[in-house]
Amino acid sequence: MSGPIPPLGLGIGWRPEIARFIETRADLGFVEVIAENVSGAAGIPPAVLQLRERGVHVVPHGVSLSLGSADAIDRGRVRQLADLARTLDAPLVSEHIAFVRGGGIEAGHLLPVPRTRAQLRVLVRNIRAAQALLPVPLAVENVAALFDWPNPEITEADFLRDILDETGALLLLDLANVHANARNLGSHAAETEALPLERIAYVHVAGGEERDGVYYDTHAHRTPPQVLELVEMLSSRRETPGFMLERDDHFPSDAEMEEELDAIVRAVERGRAMRFARAV
Amino acid sequence: MPSEARLAEEQAALVAALADGQASLPGFDATRLRAMSVLLRAKRRRAVARRCPGVAHALGESFAASFDEYAIGMPLRPGQGPMGDAGHFLQWLRDRGRLPRELRLFALKLRVLARMGFR
Numbered sequence: 001m002s003g004p005i006p007p008l009g010l011g012i013g014w015r016p017e018i019a020r021f022i023e024t025r026a027d028l029g030f031v032e033v034i035a036e037n038v039s040g041a042a043g044i045p046p047a048v049l050q051l052r053e054r055g056v057h058v059v060p061h062g063v064s065l066s067l068g069s070a071d072a073i074d075r076g077r078v079r080q081l082a083d084l085a086r087t088l089d090a091p092l093v094s095e096h097i098a099f100v101r102g103g104g105i106e107a108g109h110l111l112p113v114p115r116t117r118a119q120l121r122v123l124v125r126n127i128r129a130a131q132a133l134l135p136v137p138l139a140v141e142n143v144a145a146l147f148d149w150p151n152p153e154i155t156e157a158d159f160l161r162d163i164l165d166e167t168g169a170l171l172l173l174d175l176a177n178v179h180a181n182a183r184n185l186g187s188h189a190a191e192t193e194a195l196p197l198e199r200i201a202y203v204h205v206a207g208g209e210e211r212d213g214v215y216y217d218t219h220a221h222r223t224p225p226q227v228l229e230l231v232e233m234l235s236s237r238r239e240t241p242g243f244m245l246e247r248d249d250h251f252p253s254d255a256e257m258e259e260e261l262d263a264i265v266r267a268v269e270r271g272r273a274m275r276f277a278r279a280v
Numbered sequence: 281m282p283s284e285a286r287l288a289e290e291q292a293a294l295v296a297a298l299a300d301g302q303a304s305l306p307g308f309d310a311t312r313l314r315a316m317s318v319l320l321r322a323k324r325r326r327a328v329a330r331r332c333p334g335v336a337h338a339l340g341e342s343f344a345a346s347f348d349e350y351a352i353g354m355p356l357r358p359g360q361g362p363m364g365d366a367g368h369f370l371q372w373l374r375d376r377g378r379l380p381r382e383l384r385l386f387a388l389k390l391r392v393l394a395r396m397g398f399r
Contacts, residue, residue: 036361041397070288103292105299106356108324114290118283146316150307184312214315249326 006091008057008202008242010265013219017251019047024254025261030057030202032244035093036064039080044087058088059202061095067126067140068099068113078133085136092201094139094172095130097123097163114149115159127167139170139201144177144217148185156187157194170201175230176208176217176246183215192230193237202242205231205264220249223260228267235271236278243268299355321351327362328369332390335366338380346373361399366390 009029012022022031031051038044038060052058062081065073085093098110113119131138142160154162164171173195181187205228207221223245234240243264247257297305303317304310325347329336336343350372356365367390373379379387 036399040399042399068291070284070291099291101358102288102295104358105292105295106358106360107295107298107320108327108356109320111291111294111298114287116287118287122284122287146319147309147312212315214312216319 006057006241008059008091008244010261011057011059011202011242011244012261013061013244013246013248014045014048014051014058015248015251016045016047018247018257019045021254021257022051023047025258027265028056030059030091030242030244032059032061032094032246033084033088035060035062035081035084039084044084048088052088057091060084060088060090060093062093063096063110064100065095065126065130066098066100067095067130068097068111068119068123069101069126070099070122071102073126073129075129075133078130081130082134085134090136092137092139092170093134094141094201096141096143097160098143110143112143112145112147112149115152115154115156116149117153120154120159120162123163124166127163127169131167131169137170137201139172140164141172141174141204142177144174144180144184146184146214155191155194156181157191157196161196164196164199169199171196171199172202172204173197173200173234174204174206175234176204176206176219176223176227178230179224179227180208180215180217183210192233197234197238197240200240202244203231203234203240204246205243206246207260218249219246222256223263228263231264231267232271232274235268236274237271238275239272240268296355299352301352321348324351324356324362324365328366331362332366332386334386335370335383338383346378359399363390363398364394367394 010027011030011032014022014031014033033048048058060081065077081093096110099113100107100110178192205223206219207223208215208217209221245260245264294305297303298317298320303313305313339346347369350369354368370379370383370387
């Protein structure tokens, strides 16, 4: 399933509120669209199609497949994602290592899965079922969690690696989520180095805020320095095909959006310079 | 019980706990589950306010409390987006005689849009 990973470069999550800003930013290699928002009756916004015509890659990003659900996945949802990938000539699609519904109730958000062998088997089964219907590679993303399931059987890094090894899926590494979990669950950002970094398709970067001792991955605030440090650290380890900013709310001025993207570019370049300096 | 059936039950229990406003489940950090539960309702409320700004505007300061009261008793159903949620919320208000007059026509429009496949 996993052919060569295309170099995506700098990207951003396409949202209607920042469509004009995105149009003016000339160095974007890709945008990500929320698959559910541009499928069905809504359709693909003309501005996204124009970006595609300009040569900007468009990556459909699903939020409702519920790959972690013990119940079988909904093939209709996968087909919708597959249709979108074909229409947009997408290099890949992405989804989450999470579940979003259970017992006939929709959670309305990505929920963390227990790190157990039973859950691992379910994820592998569901990811394979999705891959069988998808025309392009699938990347799966680590999610942010405010809480952990009791009695984990496997470490985060081994859990991710086993999923990727058994399915051939790529990794969409969300560094803001790594930071959030380090703050909220006491996992260490250093564990990032144990993650299967060689399987990364692209990276998510986003902002959040701390309230009452809990870090919330809001996508509505500036990217904190700690997340940019993770970008730099990752870039110092290896060349990563793509980095993108997710901003979903409280959209700032164009100047601040520019600065948010520029900060990512600078962090990638700092890391790359460190890597080159080591290689000499 | 096969491990997958047990996992399905555990997942359903977590989703139900987060939806019901109590947010208590053995083995889980109660404070964090409550924080998550509040977060889920706020996200759901914001999605409705963004998709249907007229609803939040018409209800003014009572929007948040009314919506949370509705949301705790009426969990989201699979496939239901913010428009469907807004439609159910207006129906819930009407059943209690709390639907503002200026939203009556909009409630009807939401039902039509839902039938056309808008989420």
